[in-house]
Amino acid sequence: xxxxxxxxxxxxxxxxxxxxxxxxxxxxxxxxxxxxxxxxxxxxxxxxxxxxxxxxxxxxxxxxxxxxxxxxxxxxxxxxxxxxxxxxxxxxxxxxxxxxxxxxxxxxxxxxxxxxxxxxxxxxxxxxxxxxxxxxxxxxxxxxxxxxxxxxxxxxxxxxxxxxxxxxxxxxxxxxxxxxxxxxxxxxxxxxxxxxxxxxxxxxxxxxxxxxxxxxxxxxxxxxxxxxxxxxxxxxxxxxxxxxxxxxxxxxxxxxxxxxxxxxxxxxxxxxxxxxxxxxxxxxxxxxxxxxxxxxxxxxxxxxxxxxxxxxxxxxxxxxxxxxxxxxxxxxxxxxxxxxxxxxxxxxxxxxxxxxxxxxxxxxxxxxxxxxxxxxxxxxxxxxxxxxxxxxxxxxxxxxxxxxxxxxxxxxxxxxxxxxxxxxxxxxxxxx
Amino acid sequence: xxxxxxxxxxxxxxxxxxxxxxxxxxxxxxxxxxxxxxxxxxxxxxxxxxxxxxxxxxxxxxxxxxxxxxxxxxxxxxxxxxxxxxxxxxxxxxxxxxxxxxxxxxxxxxxxxxxxxxxxxxxxxxxxxxxxxxxxxxxxxxxxxxxxxxxxxxxxxxxxxxxxxxxxxxxxxxxxxxxxxxxxxxxxxxxxxxxxxxxxxxxxxxxxxxxxxxxxxxxxxxxxxxxxxxxxxxxxxxxxxxxxxxxxxxxxxxxxxxxxxxxxxxxxxxxxxxxxxxxxxxxxxxxxxxxxxxxxxxxxxxxxxxxxxxxxxxxxxxxxxxxxxxxxxxxxxxxxxxxxxxxxxxxxxxxxxxxxxxxxxxxxxxxxxxxxxxxxxxxxxxxxxxxxxxxxxxxxxxxxxxxxxxxxxxxxxxxxxxxxxxxxxxxxxxxx
Numbered sequence: 007x008x009x010x011x012x013x014x015x016x017x018x019x020x021x022x023x024x025x026x027x028x029x030x031x032x033x034x035x036x037x038x039x040x041x042x043x044x045x046x047x048x049x050x051x052x053x054x055x056x057x058x059x060x061x062x063x064x065x066x067x068x069x070x071x072x073x074x075x076x077x078x079x080x081x082x083x084x085x086x087x088x089x090x091x092x093x094x095x096x097x098x099x100x101x102x103x104x105x106x107x108x109x110x111x112x113x114x115x116x117x118x119x120x121x122x123x124x125x126x127x128x129x130x131x132x133x134x135x136x137x138x139x140x141x142x143x144x145x146x147x148x149x150x151x152x153x154x155x156x157x158x159x160x161x162x163x164x165x166x167x168x169x170x171x172x173x174x175x176x177x178x179x180x181x182x183x184x185x186x187x188x189x190x191x192x193x194x195x196x197x198x199x200x201x202x203x204x205x206x207x208x209x210x211x212x213x214x215x216x217x218x219x220x221x222x223x224x225x226x227x228x229x230x231x232x233x234x235x236x237x238x239x240x241x242x243x244x245x246x247x248x249x250x251x252x253x254x255x256x257x258x259x260x261x262x263x264x265x266x267x268x269x270x271x272x273x274x275x276x277x278x279x280x281x282x283x284x285x286x287x288x289x290x291x292x293x294x295x296x297x298x299x300x301x302x303x304x305x306x307x308x309x310x311x312x313x314x315x316x317x318x319x320x321x322x323x324x325x326x327x328x329x330x331x332x333x334x335x336x337x338x339x340x341x342x343x344x345x346x347x348x349x350x351x352x353x354x355x356x357x358x359x360x361x362x363x364x365x366x367x368x369x370x371x372x373x374x375x376x377x378x379x380x381x382x383x384x385x386x387x388x389x390x391x392x393x394x395x396x397x398x399x400x401x402x403x404x405x406x407x408x409x410x411x412x413x414x415x416x417x418x419x420x421x422x423x424x425x426x427x428x429x430x431x432x433x434x435x436x437x438x
Numbered sequence: 439x440x441x442x443x444x445x446x447x448x449x450x451x452x453x454x455x456x457x458x459x460x461x462x463x464x465x466x467x468x469x470x471x472x473x474x475x476x477x478x479x480x481x482x483x484x485x486x487x488x489x490x491x492x493x494x495x496x497x498x499x500x501x502x503x504x505x506x507x508x509x510x511x512x513x514x515x516x517x518x519x520x521x522x523x524x525x526x527x528x529x530x531x532x533x534x535x536x537x538x539x540x541x542x543x544x545x546x547x548x549x550x551x552x553x554x555x556x557x558x559x560x561x562x563x564x565x566x567x568x569x570x571x572x573x574x575x576x577x578x579x580x581x582x583x584x585x586x587x588x589x590x591x592x593x594x595x596x597x598x599x600x601x602x603x604x605x606x607x608x609x610x611x612x613x614x615x616x617x618x619x620x621x622x623x624x625x626x627x628x629x630x631x632x633x634x635x636x637x638x639x640x641x642x643x644x645x646x647x648x649x650x651x652x653x654x655x656x657x658x659x660x661x662x663x664x665x666x667x668x669x670x671x672x673x674x675x676x677x678x679x680x681x682x683x684x685x686x687x688x689x690x691x692x693x694x695x696x697x698x699x700x701x702x703x704x705x706x707x708x709x710x711x712x713x714x715x716x717x718x719x720x721x722x723x724x725x726x727x728x729x730x731x732x733x734x735x736x737x738x739x740x741x742x743x744x745x746x747x748x749x750x751x752x753x754x755x756x757x758x759x760x761x762x763x764x765x766x767x768x769x770x771x772x773x774x775x776x777x778x779x780x781x782x783x784x785x786x787x788x789x790x791x792x793x794x795x796x797x798x799x800x801x802x803x804x805x806x807x808x809x810x811x812x813x814x815x816x817x818x819x820x821x822x823x824x825x826x827x828x829x830x831x832x833x834x835x836x837x838x839x840x841x842x843x844x845x846x847x848x849x850x851x852x853x854x855x856x857x858x859x860x861x862x863x864x865x866x867x868x869x870x
Contacts, residue, residue: 022770026793105815111804113814118796120826199650203826218631224656224827244858245849252856284858338454360844361458364550372543372847373856381852382545382843383537394552394635395656396828398842410830411814412792415804417677420813424684424805426676426716 010191013182014149014201018122020177021147025119027176029096032143035174036092040085042170043135043163047081053162054131061155069259073129074156084135084163087386091139094385097404098145112414117407119145121203124195125388126151126217128209131159137206138167138181140388144406149202151184151195153209189216196221204406208389226396228389230316231261231344233374236333236359238350239270243277245371246349250281252373253347255288259318261390262345262377266313266323268333269298274326278302285322294324301326313340330355334362341365343392345377366392366399442623445614446581446633450554452609453579457551459608461528464575467606468524472517474602475567475595479513485594486563493587501691505561506588516567516595519818523571526817529836530577544846549839551577553635556627557820558583558649560641563591569638570599570613572820576838581634583616583627585641621648628653636838640821658828660821662748663693663776665806668765668791670782671702675709677803678781682713684805685779687720691750693822694777694809698745698755700765701730706758710734717754726756733758745772762787766794773797775824777809798824798831 007015027035043050054076061074103115123146125137134150141148152160164183172178184191196205196217205225207217214227235253237246253264269278274297282292282302293308305324312323313336327333337346345367348359356370367377377400379387384402391397397405419425439447459467475482486508493506535547555578557569566582573580584592596615604610616623628637628649637657639649646659667685669678685696701710706729714724714734725740737756744755745768759765769778777799780791788802799809809832811819816834823829829837851857 022794022796025796107813107815111808111813118826118830121796218654222650224825242849247858248849248851248856251858252851252853256851256853256856356846362454364454364457364553365842367843367845369845370847371849372845373851375852376543376845376847376850377843381539381543382845383539393656394550394840396840398550398840400843408826408828408830410797411799411809411832413799413801413804413808413814414788415802415808417674417680417803418808419680419684419688419805420807421684421688424680424688426679426683 008194010184010186010194011198013179013184014122014195014198016177016179017147017149017182018201020180021119021122023177024142024147024180025098025145027145032096033092035142035171035176036088036139038174039135039139039167039170040088040092042166043081043088044085046162046166047078050081050159050162050166051076051078053158056158057156064155066155070129074131074159076131076159080132084132087132087136088139091143091386091403094143094403096143097407102409109418110416111418114412115409116412117404118410119407122147122149122201123406124149124151124202124205124223126192126205126207126209126213128153128213129156131156131163133208134160134163134183135167136386137388138164140386140403141406142180144403146406147180147182149182149184149195151187151192154187157187192216193220196223199223206389226391226393226401229344229392230342231263231390232265232314232316232340232342233262233345233347233377234266234268234337234341235264235347235349235374236268236327236330236337237270237273237277238330238348238352238355239272240352240355241270241273241277241349242351243273243280246277247281247284249347249349249371249373251284251288252375254285254290254322255320256375258320261316262374263318264322264347264374265315265317266325266340268325268327268336270333271297271326271328274298275301278324278326288320290320290322292322292324295326297326298324316342330358334359337363343394344390345369345374347372347374364394366390440626442616442618442626443630445611445616446554446627446630448609448611449579449581449614450633452612453551453554455609456574456579456612457530457577459577464528465524467574467603467608468520468571470606471567471571471599471602472520472524474598475513475520476517478594478598479510482513482591482594482598483508483510485590488590489588496587498587502561506563506591508563508591512564516564519564519568520571523575523818523835526575526835528575529839534841541850542848543850546844547841548844549836550842551839554579554581554633555838556581556583556634556637556655558624558637558639558641558645560585560645561588563588563595565640566592566595566615567599568818569820570596572818572835573838574612576835578838579612579614581614581616581627583619583624586619589619624648625652628655631655638821658823658825658833661776661824662774663695663822664697664746664748664772664774665694665777665779665809666698666700666769666773667696667779667781667806668700668759668762668769669702669705669709670762670780670784670787671704672784672787673702673705673709673781674783675705675712678709679713679716681779681781681803681805683716683720684807686717686722686754687752688807690752693748694806695750696754696779696806697747697749698757698772700757700759700768702765703729703758703760706730707733710756710758720752722752722754724754724756727758729758730756748774762790766791769795775826776822777801777806779804779806796826798822
């Protein structure tokens with residue numbers, strides 16, 4: 007048996023124990039993990055320094071290097087995130103529906119853990135702790151497969167968290183860090199259909215495509231965000247301008263940033279020059295359709311690739327549309343199913359937009375930047391699903407559980423002739 | 439572009455229209471489909487006769503032939519099932535949660551259709567209508583890929599149903615029957631990741647393994663049921679006997695039939711001979727562990743394969759266990775995650791059983807045969823999921839939808855500095 011399979015089987019067994027922990031025990035564990043991480047800050051930073059040195063040697067720079075970097079404040083923030091998860095509602099055991107059937111059967115729908123979650127991610131070492139915490143709160147075992155560039159940081163963090171589990175009598179294998187970081191081992195992990203209940207890839211498009219291609223276990227994808235703002239003919243222009251600037255400029259490198267602006271033709275002559283002015287002052291480059299370039303001549307021309315692009319940069323694609331239907335057709339064509347926004351004071355237009363748009367998050371008169379687990383009330387998130395199954399949009403602890411059926415009876419049978427004849431009297435007595 | 443891809447793209451476009459249908463329109467469509475099917479009964483039976491003749495030529499017999507066979511009553515039953523789906527609650531648009539965030543954002547979780555569901559099944563022609571009806575009620579397009587042995591029946595039924603859609607102004611492509619029944623086309627269908635949101639295989643283990651192996655789209659499996667009954671030391675023996683006989687004999691060929699009996703050692707000497715007697719009268723063959731064979735000497739010995747087997751026949755594996763933990767260990771080892779039953783009057787034992795068992799349906803003092811969408815209150819089912827994701831256990835119309843986020847604001851932005859300076863007054867006015 008491969009080392010990976012041995013590790014994964016141990017995680018599966020440990021997950022059975024984690025599934026049975028009560029809420030208070032899990033909260034205690036998460037706080038103990040936070041304390042342990044804070045106490046081990048020095049060791050974690052030493053490990054991170056090794057990763058940083060190796061990354062610099064490999065020529066990494068800018069945002070890549072920043073994602074990898076830890077300092078005392080960031081370790082404190084990671085510990086703080088563990089304490090925040092400890093305060094979340096425990097989704098396990100929640101009864102979502104309850105019904106008594108005509109035959110007296112009491113049928114409940116109850117949330118249970120998924121089992122074993124495999125988290126596959128790239129450079130950010132904080133994911134090691136964040137994912138472990140959410141999986142633990144939801145009663146799952148977790149197999150973490152981080153990027154090789156963060157291996158020392160991830161190992162240091164995982165060891166601290168595992169130590170806190172062990173010190174509290176929980177099998178450390180409930181939190182398993184993959185030690186074989188080869189592509190072959192990742193493929194093996196993604197095909198452990200008898201062990202892994204869900205794989206969640208987080209990272210660049212290359213990683214996600216690799217996971218989608220090779221996985222035989224269920225995968226929930228967290229893909230790119232090509233988020234649209236449609237400014238309707240009945241929009242409040244000042245409001246729409248605020249959403250536009252916030253969506254594009256408050257943090258352009260994240261998946262809930264705006265990438266495309268669609269403007270109704272009737273208001274384009276008024277709105278678009280103001281939008282170009284406000285964005286221009288913030289160094290945003292605009293790339294527009296022919297009609298929009300008539301109104302804002304300094305705009306560069308946009309082509310198909312612009313409307314499909316997730317720039318993650320201070321660039322915005324612009325298009326004037328004839329009406330709401332035209333806007334919907336554009337979004338249906340280019341949407342990444344992440345987040346779309348309409349700015350309008352027309353309630354009927356808003357309703358139609360909500361009904362026709364199929365994306366995970368649809369916003370009316372609010373910034374796309376709120377498309378985030380914390381902002382939408384989930385407390386913490388393990389990612390934003392663009393897979394239209396199980397969970398769609400920001401995923402919190404609840405999305406790491408599933409509803410199953412618990413049925414209580416008093417001896418009900420499906421076919422009355424199943425009653426054992428010489429036992430009929432007793433059988434009816436207890437069933438009555 | 440392949441014919442299959444062309445068909446599938448048309449289904450995806452049609453699904454956008456189906457997603458926007460209101461409940462009354464969908465109910466009307468389903469009743470129209472039922473009427474049309476009833477009216478076309480003759481043509482459907484003619485088509486079925488062709489399939490039956492071909493099946494007999496191929497040497498099919500017994501249960502296989504019976505699954506394929508239609509008669510006037512069965513067509514009436516299929517039409518009746520369509521009318522029943524028309525009476526179900528419409529899951530689309532249901533608001534499952536509603537919260538106002540501290541910043542005033544109104545966040546709703548709302549059920550939306552999955553999109554396009556691919557149903558892959560074998561001999562039963564009724565699945566063509568049942569799956570189409572549930573997918574339509576849940577606002578989805580459906581691609582049906584039935585078995586080649588039922589091709590004439592499926593085509594006749596699908597054509598009638600599509601005709602009813604078209605006559606009511608709904609694109610017929612919303613219900614697409616795959617015409618290329620080659621394995622290659624099935625693989626292509628299972629890899630249409632940009633079109634198919636979910637594939638549901640129903641049929642024998644061979645089909646399901648093939649789908650799981652080749653799919654790149656999400657799959658929810660409907661696997662075998664190795665259902666266990668654990669008779670606790672605190673069980674009501676007469677009640678347990680009823681559950682045993684009902685579970686094993688009322689319909690042995692279905693997935694919610696019992697396959698294994700586990701008996702607590704303290705009551706085995708009393709219970710097991712009575713169980714053997716009751717089952718023996720009903721021609722059930724028992725295969726037991728060594729300890730149970732001491733109590734019931736005529737029992738055949740059981741080996742590992744017996745405990746893993748889904749007999750679908752009048753055969754039962756038997757084992758005496760030391761206690762509840764021993765029973766749980768056995769079930770964790772052999773369970774198919776379908777349905778497990780405990781017979782006990784000890785509330786603490788029942789609670790522990792429910793907590794430790796991870797199967798989709800867990801029953802206390804009720805027959806495993808109730809593990810069925812209709813019996814558990816879903817109205818109709820598209821199958822029973824043993825995939826611990828999205829839906830676990832019987833799947834009804836609701837399981838063909840997913841919750842997403844709808845957010846209403848009044849111009850909220852994530853970063854206050856996003857407010858456009860020369861618009862600040864207007865911006866605050868509408869946001870206030």
